[in-house]
Amino acid sequence: MKGSDGEANDAEHHPDLTDELSRAIAARLPPRCLNHNRKGGRPRADDLACPRGIVFVPREGVRWQRLPAAELSCPSGSTCRRYFRDWTAAGVWAKAHVQLLDLLGEEGW
Numbered sequence: 676m677k678g679s680d681g682e683a684n685d686a687e688h689h690p691d692l693t694d695e696l697s698r699a700i701a702a703r704l705p706p707r708c709l710n711h712n713r714k715g716g717r718p719r720a721d722d723l724a725c726p727r728g729i730v731f732v733p734r735e736g737v738r739w740q741r742l743p744a745a746e747l748s749c750p751s752g753s754t755c756r757r758y759f760r761d762w763t764a765a766g767v768w769a770k771a772h773v774q775l776l777d778l779l780g781e782e783g784w
Contacts, residue, residue, distance in 0.1 A: 695778050696726075696775060696778055696779075697723060697726065699771050699774045699775050699778060700726050700767065700771050700775075701722065701723055702771075703766075703767045703770045703771045704722050704762065704767060705761075705762070705765045705767070707719065707722065720750035720754050720758070721750070722758070724748060724749045724750060725749060725750055725754065725755050725758040725759075727747045727748065727749040728742050728744060728747055728749035728750065728752065728754075728755035729755050729758065729759045731743075731747055731749075732752075732755070738752070739752035739753065739755065739756040740752045740753070742755060
């Protein structure tokens with residue numbers, strides 16, 4: 676749904692990813708390597724945009740390649756999948772689990 680200024684309303688467009696949930700995840704992300712590729716290449720995707728795609732995939736039951744990245748304002752399905760894999764290996768989800776459950780409980784989920 677579009678707001679009065681013509682922009683998509685993030686709260687309506689991404690109902691599963693509130694600011695509190697985003698902060699809970701962001702606090703546990705591994706530090707970014709600023710020089711990830713010395714030979715150049717594309718810049719890294721925004722770490723805070725990836726969780727929108729990561730949360731959407733299991734909730735909607737879609738495949739990573741079918742992720743509507745443009746509609747969700749997140750990176751491609753391949754990128755979100757790679758971040759999910761890396762963050763799972765780094766223990767991001769396990770570390771954030773308790774805090775996320777507390778936040779969801781406060782919101783009535």
